Amino acid sequence: MSKGEETRLAVLDQATRTASQVGLSGVTIGTLAEQTQMSKSGLFAHFGSKESLQLETMRHARQRFIDIVLRPALAGPRGEPRVRALVEGWLRWDDTMPGGCLFVAAGVEFDDSPGPQRDEVARIQREFSETIARVFRSGITAGHFREDADPEQFAFVAKGLLLSYHHHRRLLGDPTAEHRTRRAFDDLLAAARAGSRPPTPDSA
Amino acid sequence: MSKGEETRLAVLDQATRTASQVGLSGVTIGTLAEQTQMSKSGLFAHFGSKESLQLETMRHARQRFIDIVLRPALAGPRGEPRVRALVEGWLRWDDTMPGGCLFVAAGVEFDDSPGPQRDEVARIQREFSETIARVFRSGITAGHFREDADPEQFAFVAKGLLLSYHHHRRLLGDPTAEHRTRRAFDDLLAAARAGSRPPTPDSA
Numbered sequence: 568m569s570k571g572e573e574t575r576l577a578v579l580d581q582a583t584r585t586a587s588q589v590g591l592s593g594v595t596i597g598t599l600a601e602q603t604q605m606s607k608s609g610l611f612a613h614f615g616s617k618e619s620l621q622l623e624t625m626r627h628a629r630q631r632f633i634d635i636v637l638r639p640a641l642a643g644p645r646g647e648p649r650v651r652a653l654v655e656g657w658l659r660w661d662d663t664m665p666g667g668c669l670f671v672a673a674g675v676e677f678d679d680s681p682g683p684q685r686d687e688v689a690r691i692q693r694e695f696s697e698t699i700a701r702v703f704r705s706g707i708t709a710g711h712f713r714e715d716a717d718p719e720q721f722a723f724v725a726k727g728l729l730l731s732y733h734h735h736r737r738l739l740g741d742p743t744a745e746h747r748t749r750r751a752f753d754d755l756l757a758a759a760r761a762g763s764r765p766p767t768p769d770s771a
Numbered sequence: 772m773s774k775g776e777e778t779r780l781a782v783l784d785q786a787t788r789t790a791s792q793v794g795l796s797g798v799t800i801g802t803l804a805e806q807t808q809m810s811k812s813g814l815f816a817h818f819g820s821k822e823s824l825q826l827e828t829m830r831h832a833r834q835r836f837i838d839i840v841l842r843p844a845l846a847g848p849r850g851e852p853r854v855r856a857l858v859e860g861w862l863r864w865d866d867t868m869p870g871g872c873l874f875v876a877a878g879v880e881f882d883d884s885p886g887p888q889r890d891e892v893a894r895i896q897r898e899f900s901e902t903i904a905r906v907f908r909s910g911i912t913a914g915h916f917r918e919d920a921d922p923e924q925f926a927f928v929a930k931g932l933l934l935s936y937h938h939h940r941r942l943l944g945d946p947t948a949e950h951r952t953r954r955a956f957d958d959l960l961a962a963a964r965a966g967s968r969p970p971t972p973d974s975a
Contacts, residue, residue: 727935
């Protein structure tokens with residue numbers, strides 16, 4: 568790895584931490600120059616503009632997410648154990664950063680601001696939803712989950728539980744957040760498991 | 772209502788919409804002066820400072836939330852119908868505003884920024900969680916839900932489903948978000964209903 572590449576990665580690591588705490592809008596050439604003690608002109612030479620710096624930060628964080636969460640989960644046995652490995656990986660990932668998953672922050676930050684940043688965070692979040700659904704589907708094929716279970720619905724609820732974890736842990740400072748998240752996944756997986764009964768239709 | 776009070780409410784309505792789209796940090800005396808065509812000095816006279824303007828905006832939005840979501844739900848029959856009325860009310864509430872629930876945005880915006888704004892949004896979010904748990908508990912008392920159901924766990928998962936709705940509808944533009952949210956609540960309520968089996972313990 569060249570000296571320039573090393574510097575670039577160190578800067579993007581710092582940018583990822585900053586985005587985790589104050590949002591991606593807080594990642595600018597100016598603030599990053601202060602945080603890394605590099606010159607603004609040096610950072611401009613590396614990244615060109617604030618917008619491209621923010622996009623590079625998301626791509627860098629996505630690569631770290633692949634290394635920390637996806638690769639270890641996909642290396643393990645498929646089906647239910649892999650779903651659980653994804654969940655555990657995500658909890659670890661959220662705790663890796665000072666302000667938790669930066670894609671949670673960036674998602675809310677840019678959801679009403681059309682542009683390349685919004686497109687990138689939406690792409691990354693959609694990709695993660697699809698991965699959850701695909702891993703769940705491998706559990707149907709493996710006979711762990713019911714044939715009639717719906718992988719996209721599972722991914723929708725799973726995303727919600729991870730967002731609720733972030734909300735309870737980060738905003739509400741709830742010490743039970745981790746326990747409640749695991750318990751919610753236990754219930755969700757138990758309901759999907761082969762041999763379990765499908766949910767009773769609405770009797771209200 | 773005095774002319775001054777009328778003006779104040781109109782300004783806070785605009786501030787609520789702005790906070791919903793660009794976040795509470797985007798609500799400043801300056802931006803609001805532009806949006807309402809009022810003078811900065813007039814707004815200072817009403818609100819004093821950016822911080823107190825942002826706090827007033829949250830209190831105003833909380834009052835609207837009570838009117839739009841809580842009061843109608845609490846006026847209806849208790850137990851499961853009231854849980855459902857809360858969910859439907861929240862979906863309506865999220866759609867009332869141009870950028871969805873401003874407390875979702877403010878929660879992520881301030882979760883790493885200690886101060887009065889963070890305290891206020893955390894207080895409002897905690898209060899809503901407690902309301903969900905209390906309404907669910909009334910469903911245990913009414914015999915709709917199992918005796919061993921856990922109201923705080925229900926509130927944790929319910930919050931996640933609402934956050935997932937916001938995420939899928941606002942960021943991912945997913946047209947199935949509303950349908951998936953209702954279906955997830957149907958499943959969650961079916962699993963909690965009196966006469967249903969408690970979740971099978973982990974067989975993995």
